[in-house]
Amino acid sequence: MTEWIQALEEAIGADKVLSSPIDLIAYSFDGTFEQHVPDAAVLPVTAEEVSAVVRIASQYDIPIVPRGMASGLAGGSIPTRGGIVLSLTRMNHILEIDEENMTATVEAGVVTANLQAEVEKLGLFYPPDPSSIKQSTIGGNVACNAGGPRCLKYGVTSNYVLGLTVVLADGRIVRTGGKAIKYVTGFNMNQFFVGSEGALGIITEVILRLICKPPYARTALVHFPTLHDAGESVHAVLTRGLVPAAMELLDETAIECIEEAMHLGLPLDVAALMVIESDGADKESVQREIDAIADICLQTGASRVDVARDEERRAELWRARRSISPSLARKAPNKLGEDITVPRSAIPEAIHRIKAISAHYGLPIVVFGHAGDGNLHPNILFDRRDSVQWEKVEHIVGEIFQVALDLGGTLSGEHGIGTFKLPYMRDALGPASINIQWRVKQAMDPQNILNPGKVLPEP
Amino acid sequence: MNEPTRELQRSAEEEALHCVRCGLCLSVCPGYRESLRETDSPRARVALVRALREGLLEASTDGYSEAFFRCLLCGACTFVCPSGVAVDRILELSRGELASQGLLPEALSNLNDRIAQYRNISAEKNEGRLIWADNLPTLPTGLGKKRAEVAYFVGCVSSFFPRSYKVPQALVQIFDRADVDYALLGGTEWCCGYPMFIDGELDRARELIQHNVNAVQATGVKKVVMTCPSCFHFWKHSYPAALGVEKMEDLGLEIQHATEFLADLLETGDLKLRKVRENVTYHDPCDLGRKGGVIEAPRRVLAQIPGLRLIEMAENRDSSHCCGGGGNLESFVPEVSKSVARNRIHQAADVGAGTLVSACQQCERTLANAARAERLRIRVKDITELVLEALEE
Numbered sequence: 001m002t003e004w005i006q007a008l009e010e011a012i013g014a015d016k017v018l019s020s021p022i023d024l025i026a027y028s029f030d031g032t033f034e035q036h037v038p039d040a041a042v043l044p045v046t047a048e049e050v051s052a053v054v055r056i057a058s059q060y061d062i063p064i065v066p067r068g069m070a071s072g073l074a075g076g077s078i079p080t081r082g083g084i085v086l087s088l089t090r091m092n093h094i095l096e097i098d099e100e101n102m103t104a105t106v107e108a109g110v111v112t113a114n115l116q117a118e119v120e121k122l123g124l125f126y127p128p129d130p131s132s133i134k135q136s137t138i139g140g141n142v143a144c145n146a147g148g149p150r151c152l153k154y155g156v157t158s159n160y161v162l163g164l165t166v167v168l169a170d171g172r173i174v175r176t177g178g179k180a181i182k183y184v185t186g187f188n189m190n191q192f193f194v195g196s197e198g199a200l201g202i203i204t205e206v207i208l209r210l211i212c213k214p215p216y217a218r219t220a221l222v223h224f225p226t227l228h229d230a231g232e233s234v235h236a237v238l239t240r241g242l243v244p245a246a247m248e249l250l251d252e253t254a255i256e257c258i259e260e261a262m263h264l265g266l267p268l269d270v271a272a273l274m275v276i277e278s279d280g281a282d283k284e285s286v287q288r289e290i291d292a293i294a295d296i297c298l299q300t301g302a303s304r305v306d307v308a309r310d311e312e313r314r315a316e317l318w319r320a321r322r323s324i325s326p327s328l329a330r331k332a333p334n335k336l337g338e339d340i341t342v343p344r345s346a347i348p349e350a351i352h353r354i355k356a357i358s359a360h361y362g363l364p365i366v367v368f369g370h371a372g373d374g375n376l377h378p379n380i381l382f383d384r385r386d387s388v389q390w391e392k393v394e395h396i397v398g399e400i401f402q403v404a405l406d407l408g409g410t411l412s413g414e415h416g417i418g419t420f421k422l423p424y425m426r427d428a429l430g431p432a433s434i435n436i437q438w439r440v441k442q443a444m445d446p447q448n449i450l451n452p453g454k455v456l457p458e459p
Numbered sequence: 460m461n462e463p464t465r466e467l468q469r470s471a472e473e474e475a476l477h478c479v480r481c482g483l484c485l486s487v488c489p490g491y492r493e494s495l496r497e498t499d500s501p502r503a504r505v506a507l508v509r510a511l512r513e514g515l516l517e518a519s520t521d522g523y524s525e526a527f528f529r530c531l532l533c534g535a536c537t538f539v540c541p542s543g544v545a546v547d548r549i550l551e552l553s554r555g556e557l558a559s560q561g562l563l564p565e566a567l568s569n570l571n572d573r574i575a576q577y578r579n580i581s582a583e584k585n586e587g588r589l590i591w592a593d594n595l596p597t598l599p600t601g602l603g604k605k606r607a608e609v610a611y612f613v614g615c616v617s618s619f620f621p622r623s624y625k626v627p628q629a630l631v632q633i634f635d636r637a638d639v640d641y642a643l644l645g646g647t648e649w650c651c652g653y654p655m656f657i658d659g660e661l662d663r664a665r666e667l668i669q670h671n672v673n674a675v676q677a678t679g680v681k682k683v684v685m686t687c688p689s690c691f692h693f694w695k696h697s698y699p700a701a702l703g704v705e706k707m708e709d710l711g712l713e714i715q716h717a718t719e720f721l722a723d724l725l726e727t728g729d730l731k732l733r734k735v736r737e738n739v740t741y742h743d744p745c746d747l748g749r750k751g752g753v754i755e756a757p758r759r760v761l762a763q764i765p766g767l768r769l770i771e772m773a774e775n776r777d778s779s780h781c782c783g784g785g786g787n788l789e790s791f792v793p794e795v796s797k798s799v800a801r802n803r804i805h806q807a808a809d810v811g812a813g814t815l816v817s818a819c820q821q822c823e824r825t826l827a828n829a830a831r832a833e834r835l836r837i838r839v840k841d842i843t844e845l846v847l848e849a850l851e852e
Contacts (some may be wrong), residue, residue, distance in 0.1 A: 018498070022522035026496075026503035031480050035506075037515070043496065070497070071482040089495040109495075111486070129579045135482035261541050326481040329542030333476045 004060040007038050008084075011052040016043045016090075026087040030070040030077045031132070032420065033334050033384060037307030038065070038079035043090050047068065047165055047173050050086065052139050054202065055171035057255050063452050066136030066198040068109060073325075073337050074418025076197050080453050091204060094118055102161060102210045105177050108139025108203050112146075115208075125213035127154035131322040134340065139203050147414035149246035149277070151374035154211075156414065158194040163207035166193055166200075169445035179207060198451040199418050200444045216278035217245065218290040219317055220245035222297045224272040225369075227251060227355075229301025233274065234371045236300045237293050238344070244293060247372035248275040248321050251351075253331070253381075254368040257318045259325040266320070270303065273316055274371065310416055324368050325379065331364065332381035334410045336393060336420075338400055342409035343382065344374040346374040353403045361392045365400075375413035383434075398424070417455045425457050435459075461683045462737035469545070471552035475508040478544045483661060484536035489781045489799040490529065490788075498649065499795075501536035510550055524562040527553045530658055532786035533745040538777060547750075554659030566790050567658045578649040581619040586646040588613065590760060592631070599631035599643065607642035609720075610680040612671070612694070612797075614687030615650050616820050623820035626686050627771075629843035630717055636850055637728055641684070647674040653693040657786060661701070668701050675712065686717045686843060688747035688819045695751065716747060717820050718842060722759035725846070732849040734766035740812035740828065741769060742781035743802065744819035757818050757842055764849045772806040780806060783829070784821035801827035807837055814838045816845055 001017070008017045018027070018041040027041040036328035039062070044050045048248040057064040063083030070077050079085050091107035094115060097103070099122055106115055113134045116126050119131075129148035130136055136146065142164070147156040176189035183190075193201055227249075234247055250258070250273045259266045266273065274297075278289040294305040308314040329333045341352045351367055358365035371377040382389040401411055401421050401424045411421045411428050426434060437456055441448075448458075469477075484501040484625050485491050491500040495682065507526055516523060527550055536546040554838065557563060563571075570580065578585040591613075592599050601611060617623040635643050649671055652664030670693075675683055685691040695714040699706050733772050741757055748754045756777050761769050774780040783789070783800030804826050806813045815830075815837050817823050827839035 018496070020522050021498075021516050021520050022507065022526055023498050026498040028502070029480055029506060031482060033480075041497075069482050069485055070480075087495075087497070089497075092495065111485070132482065134486035261543060323541035326479050326483060326541035327543075329477045329479045329544070335479060451715060459538055 001037070004056055004062060007056045008040060008053060011056060012044055012049045013040065013099065016045070016049070018043070023388045027087065028079070030067070030072045032073060032075050034044050034075050034078055034419070035443045036078050036080045036082065036299055038085040039082050040458035041085040045090050047167060048367055050167045050202055050204050051171045051173055053084065053086055054169065057449050058170060058447060061447055062449065063240060065451050066143070066202045068140035069111070069135045071132040071135045072140065072418060073387060074412070075422045076144065076416050076418035076451070078419065080419055084322065086202065088137065088204065095205070097122060097124070098179065098240050099124070101179050104208045104210055105136050105285055106206055106208065108205060110137055110138045110389060112138055112141055118238055119210055121211055122264070123146060124210040124433055126160065126208060126210055128157045128160060129149070131325060133322065138206050138208070142194055142203055142206055143196060143198050144416040145414065147370065147373070147375065149248050149370055152247055152370060153245045158191060161190045161194055161210045162204060162209050164190055164193055164203055165204040165205035167204055169201070169447065169450050174201070177207065180392055183210070195416065197418065197455045199441060200450065202450070206354070211260060214279040214281055216281070216283045216286040217277055217314065218286055219275060219277045219314045220290055220294055221306045221317060222265055222274040222276060222302045223270045223296070223304040224269060224274065224301060225303050226301070226346045227272045227351045228339050230272040230274055230371065231351065233300045233302055235296045235345060236296045238372060242289060242293060242301070242432040244289070244372065245277040246275065247281045248324070249365045249367070249369055249371035250252050250275070250321070250324065253364060253366040254324050257327040257330055257366070260330050261323055262320050264316060265361060275321055299304055328366055328379055328381060334384045335379045336382070336397065337379045337413045338379055338397065339377055340400060340409055341373070341375045341413035342407045344406055345371070346407040346409065347371060347374055347376070350403055350407055350409070354400060357396055357399050357403070361396055363392055363396065363397070364390065370413070373413065374409065401427070422454070422457055470549070471508050471549045472548045474510055474545050474571070475505045477542050478502065478505040478831065480506070481541070483539055483541060484546065487534060487539050487778070489530060489536040489783070489802065490795055493795060493798045493802070498526060502761035503749040504530070505544065505546065505549060506835060508553060518560055518562055519558060524557045524564065527557060528564050528567065529788065529792055529795065530786055531781045531783070531788050533780070534750045535781070538749050551659070554657070555661065556659070558659035565660060565788060570787070570790070571655050571658055571660055571663060573652045574667070576835040578667070579619060580615040580650055580654060583619055585649065585650060587619040588648055589643060589645050591618065591627050592643070594624070595628055595632070600635055601631060601641040601643040604642040604678075607640045607680045609639060609641040609679060609682045609684055610675050610678055611641050612648060612651070612675070612683050612685045612690055613643070614685060614690045614820070615774050616685060622824055624671070624819045626823070627839065627842055628840045630686055632762045632847055633721070633843065633850065635695070637724055637730055642678045642680065644674055649692050651690040653689045654787060655703055656693060656697060665701060669697055671703065672710065681711065681755040682713045682715060684715050684717055684720045686818070686841070688744040688751055691716045692751040697713070714755065716751065716753050716818070718747075718757040718760055719753060721846060722756040725760060725763040729849060732764050733851070735764050735845070735849050736748065736766045738768050738770055738811055738813045740772050740807050740810060740815050741775070742772070742782065742807070742815055742817040742822055743776055744817055744822045745779065745781050745785055747818055748779050749777050760842060760846060761816070764845070770810045770812055772810055774806060782817070784825040789825070797829070797832070798827065800825040801833055802831060804829040804835060804837065808835050812837060814840060814843050814845075816840050818842045
């Protein structure tokens with residue numbers, strides 16, 4: 001056994017340090033097709049144990065890759081340089097739900113859906129809802145600034161972070177922010193760590209802002225004969241002062257995959273579907289809003305609008321929406337899911353260009369996503385064992401990013417950069433921005449041991 | 460989401476290829492939820508199959524075999540998988556390969572040796588299968604009957620483990636009250652073969668399967684009823700392929716779980732049930748519900764009992780949570796089994812159930828033990844016991 005693994009065992013206990021070949025395979029991947037085997041995986045249960053692990057990693061100059069449930073779609077938690085995978089899944093306690101101040105204090109490994117279920121029992125609400133809601137953790141959500149359908153109305157994870165406990169690269173434990181809603185004392189260190197993908201520090205605890213749960217919601221399934229019409233409807237709804245909770249777009253291949261997986265009776269003869277939800281505190285106004293949205297959609301090209309008749313159907317539609325990405329595996333052995341954003345008005349044009357790329361290379365690209373936010377998930381379907389296809393995929397990825405940048409958008413809306421988008425970072429941000437971000441990284445982690453080779457291209 | 464039986468049967472390798480590693484299976488895997496160690500997850504097992512093909516490790520690598528047997532076989536992962544990966548099939552094929560390479564964990568290969576020698580799981584004289592009938596007020600009418608309409612296939616656990624005698628005892632008393640024409644098979648009943656099948660040794664089970672079908676057919680019955688969900692699931696969904704037929708009906712046999720038989724009996728027969736004022740929750744056994752496809756029948760039975768209020772647990776029906784007794788895990792990693800049972804009994808407590816009813820001798824035992832260990836005031840019963848109580852004056 002290597003010296004540093006022994007040091008880890010002495011520091012946090014041998015039962016929390018895994019280094020068998022079987023365990024290392026289990027900690028070698030995330031929600032993508034890439035993998036790299038680490039040298040050890042650790043399962044700490046306190047910030048102090050995380051700190052002890054970081055100190056050892058620093059002492060022996062070993063990479064350390066934090067992760068939650070490893071459902072990420074950008075390679076962010078793959079230990080691409082070996083070293084230590086630090087899993088926060090056992091730090092899964094909801095420490096406090098403060099009903100009076102409407103906050104929740106949770107350990108990083110709490111599963112997002114579990115937190116939501118607990119706060120909703122008290123009439124409270126934690127809105128961010130990435131599709132991986134059941135298989136991702138709050139720590140991972142904060143580290144990638146996760147979004148989700150409801151973020152159209154309610155904002156993304158960063159809008160709910162009031163405070164953090166972070167283990168720094170030298171092992172020090174720092175607390176940022178607090179329960180107070182307003183907090184302008186010093187730099188905004190909460191937002192500094194949000195979306196940092198484990199490269200600036202390891203988040204071990206989070207104070208989250210909660211809101212009241214809107215008691216009423218109506219969900220409509222809107223049929224569109226063309227993708228362009230769907231884009232028009234999004235624009236029309238949002239510019240007339242309506243704020244739906246979500247406007248989710250599914251193209252025909254996405255619909256086909258979901259239907260195959262779940263048999264929901266979705267129409268297979270439309271070019272696109274949108275799932276649009278309206279929610280709020282007043283039953284009548286929610287109904288009025290969904291009716292108004294339905295009217296606008298019908299005026300702007302929708303061929304049909306079905307409002308979910310009951311809660312069961314509504315839940316079904318959302319479960320279907322969350323299952324799109326994994327259900328694509330029914331069409332091809334591999335998928336590469338992108339996460340571009342464009343200004344909202346550019347959605348029809350973005351989809352048009354992506355479909356043209358698909359036609360040019362002869363590989364299917366499924367498009368779905370958060371239309372209201374201009375956040376699209378083009379998913380390329382392919383078989384990685386076929387070298388010709390793989391080569392095409394690499395070209396397609398570059399071209400999709402170029403579409404996003406040309407239309408005034410960017411590489412990622414909610415998945416993060418990880419390793420997958422690294423080669424495109426210079427184009428997206430430019431040299432000055434990369435340079436200052438890299439200097440920040442060096443200040444925080446001079447040895448470059450925290451999730452090295454992720455987020456930022458190294459100089 | 461996925462059908463219990465699927466037409467397309469892919470190889471383990473092909474199945475594994477369709478896993479996109481989204482991780483949704485982690486959210487429903489009772490073993491993973493307990494250990495929070497990725498290695499115990501369905502996703503990791505699929506990754507191990509791939510790693511084996513990619514030459515990153517070998518089947519004999521320390522811990523490889525164990526990873527495939529540290530599983531309750533509850534099937535929740537297969538059911539929830541949006542990519543349509545039949546994780547259960549991957550496990551079945553991998554276990555088969557491991558068994559053929561002599562890599563079966565010792566406790567399990569010993570169990571299969573015992574079954575082969577004694578025709579039952581407990582290494583007792585197989586003639587002793589009806590000892591449970593000795594303590595009944597009157598002898599069951601099905602005892603020693605050579606011809607009948609229905610055969611009751613009791614299963615090893617209820618035949619040999621005194622704790623579970625109450626299940627067959629209850630069912631035959633109900634049968635006798637309703638004048639059901641049934642036969643008990645006694646020593647001609649052999650282990651159904653399920654333990655060998657799930658341990659990857661289906662070939663060793665073939666002799667048992669053929670024998671059991673012959674024994675049942677010798678009584679001229681049209682219907683075989685089981686209280687054990689595992690016997691039921693195996694008879695109904697695996698026997699046909701092993702016997703070279705499409706379904707058991709092709710051999711003139713209808714396979715029913717006792718809850719299906721009782722639901723029909725109570726809905727159409729003359730049996731009168733008294734009021735049972737009780738908050739009851741029903742625990743779907745994995746082999747009966749999600750895997751066996753029998754979900755409504757037990758609820759139909761409970762609906763026939765006046766006064767009974769059925770409350771569903773957070774995870775119910777297709778999404779039921781294993782009792783901890785699945786997949787032979789208990790004899791192999793008892794601590795995981797116990798903690799899974801503990802989680803399930805707390806789900807019952809969370810909805811305020813006074814009684815938890817299941818339809819499986821295994822679930823009844825693991826959950827009753829968990830209730831005791833957790834000091835929860837929840838009675839745990841098999842559904843046959845509850846029906847019998849409701850029948851009494």
